[in-house]
Amino acid sequence: MPDDTLHVLGxxxxxxxxxxxxxxxxxxxxxxxxxxxxxxxxxSSIPPYCMDLEAGGGPEPVRELKTAVAAADALLIAxxxxxxxxxxxxxxxxxxxxxxxxxxxxxxxxxxxxxxSSGRFGTARAQVALRxxxxxxxxxxxxxxxxxxxxAEKVCDEDGSVVxxxxxxxxxDVIRALAAWARxxxxx
Ligand SMILES: Cc1cc2nc3c(=O)[nH]c(=O)nc-3n(C[C@H](O)[C@H](O)[C@H](O)COP(=O)(O)O)c2cc1C
Numbered sequence: 740m741p742d743d744t745l746h747v748l749g750x751x752x753x754x755x756x757x758x759x760x761x762x763x764x765x766x767x768x769x770x771x772x773x774x775x776x777x778x779x780x781x782x783s784s785i786p787p788y789c790m791d792l793e794a795g796g797g798p799e800p801v802r803e804l805k806t807a808v809a810a811a812d813a814l815l816i817a818x819x820x821x822x823x824x825x826x827x828x829x830x831x832x833x834x835x836x837x838x839x840x841x842x843x844x845x846x847x848x849x850x851x852x853x854x855x856s857s858g859r860f861g862t863a864r865a866q867v868a869l870r871x872x873x874x875x876x877x878x879x880x881x882x883x884x885x886x887x888x889x890x891a892e893k894v895c896d897e898d899g900s901v902v903x904x905x906x907x908x909x910x911x912d913v914i915r916a917l918a919a920w921a922r923x924x925x926x927x
Pocket of ligand 1: 758761819855856862
């Protein structure tokens with residue numbers, strides 16, 4: 740019998756230990772259904788992009804990230820909002836994996852976006868900025884459900900873990916929709 744497990748790779752645009760966005764990813768890992776496996780990649784090991792380092796696939800952490808992206812059926816990005824956009828940490832990782840442009844593992848990959856901020860807009864501006872960048876990399880960006888977690892300190896504990904049940908259910912809804920869509924795409 741074919742393995743129907745759907746593999747989702749998540750990464751967050753924050754390196755902060757108690758990051759709300761890393762907390763969203765942890766909740767995704769915990770709430771995914773039995774036939775969906777969510778694993779995460781910590782972007783703290785990814786060096787600043789430099790074309791001089793690209794030869795041979797780039798530094799080892801970059802090669803590991805590319806391998807993880809290639810192996811995943813779908814991606815899940817949790818982004819903070821920094822100065823009305825998504826953080827450089829995330830853009831840097833996208834830049835590395837986007838190369839070489841004609842054989843990037845991003846091409847054709849379904850991806851969902853979610854985000855949490857302490858503000859009132861829940862990373863809406865960051866997500867609006869991120870969508871066209873992902874589309875330009877030939878990724879397939881899921882349009883709905885969207886997830887903007889506002890005033891994240893009210894739904895997360897001091898470690899950034901999501902403790903609010905309604906928010907956890909919304910995270911589950913995102914993964915469920917992403918998995919269903921990725922399965923459709925996989926089936927052709
Ligand atoms: C450099 C910087 C810029 C920020 N700019 C914004 C912003 O434009 N909009 C917003 O809602 N929050 C902004 N914030 C607040 C972040 O959304 C908040 O720190 C959030 O908790 C970061 O995500 P994390 O908890 O995953 O680290 C900014 C924070 C930093 C450090």
